[in-house]
Amino acid sequence: xxxxxxxxxxxxxxxxxxxxxxxxxxxxxxxxxxxxxxxxxxxxxxxxxxxxxxxxxxxxxxxxxxxxxxxxxxxxxxxxxxxxxxxxxxxxxxxxxxxxxxxxxxxxxxx
Amino acid sequence: xxxxxxxxxxxxxxxxxxxxxxxxxxxxxxxxxxxxxxxxxxxxxxxxxxxxxxxxxxxxxxxxxxxxxxxxxxxxxxxxxxxxxxxxxxxxxxxxxxxxxxxxxxxxxxxxxx
Numbered sequence: 001x002x003x004x005x006x007x008x009x010x011x012x013x014x015x016x017x018x019x020x021x022x023x024x025x026x027x028x029x030x031x032x033x034x035x036x037x038x039x040x041x042x043x044x045x046x047x048x049x050x051x052x053x054x055x056x057x058x059x060x061x062x063x064x065x066x067x068x069x070x071x072x073x074x075x076x077x078x079x080x081x082x083x084x085x086x087x088x089x090x091x092x093x094x095x096x097x098x099x100x101x102x103x104x105x106x107x108x109x110x111x
Numbered sequence: 112x113x114x115x116x117x118x119x120x121x122x123x124x125x126x127x128x129x130x131x132x133x134x135x136x137x138x139x140x141x142x143x144x145x146x147x148x149x150x151x152x153x154x155x156x157x158x159x160x161x162x163x164x165x166x167x168x169x170x171x172x173x174x175x176x177x178x179x180x181x182x183x184x185x186x187x188x189x190x191x192x193x194x195x196x197x198x199x200x201x202x203x204x205x206x207x208x209x210x211x212x213x214x215x216x217x218x219x220x221x222x223x224x225x
Contacts, residue, residue, distance in 0.1 A: 036214075043115070043202050043216025044154060087153055098144070098167065099214065101153030 004088045009106040012082075018075040020105050022088030025069040031092050033064060034099065035073045037084040044087065044101070047073065078109045113137070115217035117203050123223045124193055131189045132220045136205030143186050144214065145178055146202040154202055160186060161208065193224045 005023040012018040024033065034049040048055055048062045050071075055062045061074040075082055087104040116135040124130050136143050141162050146154035157176065159167045162183035175193075180186040190197055200221050204214040 041218075043204070043218050044214075045216070046213045049213070085153075098156040098159060098169075100156065101146075103151070103153050 004090055004102055006086075006088050006102065006105045008103065009108070011108050011110060012075075012078045014080060014109050014111050015077055018078040018082065018107055018109070020073040020075075020086050020088075020107060021070065022073070023070045024088070024090045027068050027090050028092070031090050033062065033068075033071050034089040034091055035060070035062065036087045036089065036099075036101075037082075038087070038104070039081075039084040047086075078107075080109050080111065083107060083109045115203055115205050115215050117201075117217035117220050119220055120218065121221045121223075123225065125225050126193060126195060128193055129189065129191045130193055130222065131187055132201055132203075132222075134186045134188070134203030134205075134217060136185070136203070137207075137215055140205035140207050140215070141183065142206045142208055143180055144204040144206075145186070145188050146204065146216075148200040148202060148219070149198075157188075190222075193222075195224045198222055198224045 032049050032051050035047040036044040037047055038044045047059050048057055050062045050064055064071045085104040085106050087101050089099050118133045122130055143160045145157040147157055148154045157169050157172050158178050160180040163180050175191045178188045200219040202216055202219045204216040206214045
């Protein structure tokens, strides 16, 4: 699986957009970008995933650059409940087995 | 959808004792995963089942660890002769084949080995 690089921490004001970057310069053509988050004392929660096109769901938007070497997770209106560790994971879509988590980005949403 | 259930939520044991954790996945999910997480680190893969078959096991998993998934439903993770280094959060996740890597995680079992 391709390795990802994320900043260790970020801050965001409540109500503003949170933009979380992820670098995955060694990504292969069949690898998807997945985002999970983990709120303190809970298991990770799936947010969104994509291959090459931008994706949006009720939780967030995922912007993937044209060369697919980086992506950004966007939380459009961050709330205090979005404070969590956010993990960017690159994984082949057909493998069916492990996800490899890095250390993620600790996002703190401030009032 | 009642979510992934793990039991117990917390376990304190003495070094050398055996412990067993249980995971009940989302009912229609045929894939089940075990992960371990220590403070400040991301979850680390331990093992993976598809139905009752254990298809992958981490090379980091010592022989003291064993997991089962009889009849492809719930799963148990046993740690024999626990060591202080086994202290961690043990997470279970399940998914449905064909849904890619959209895993649903339980809240975990926090193990403390004294």
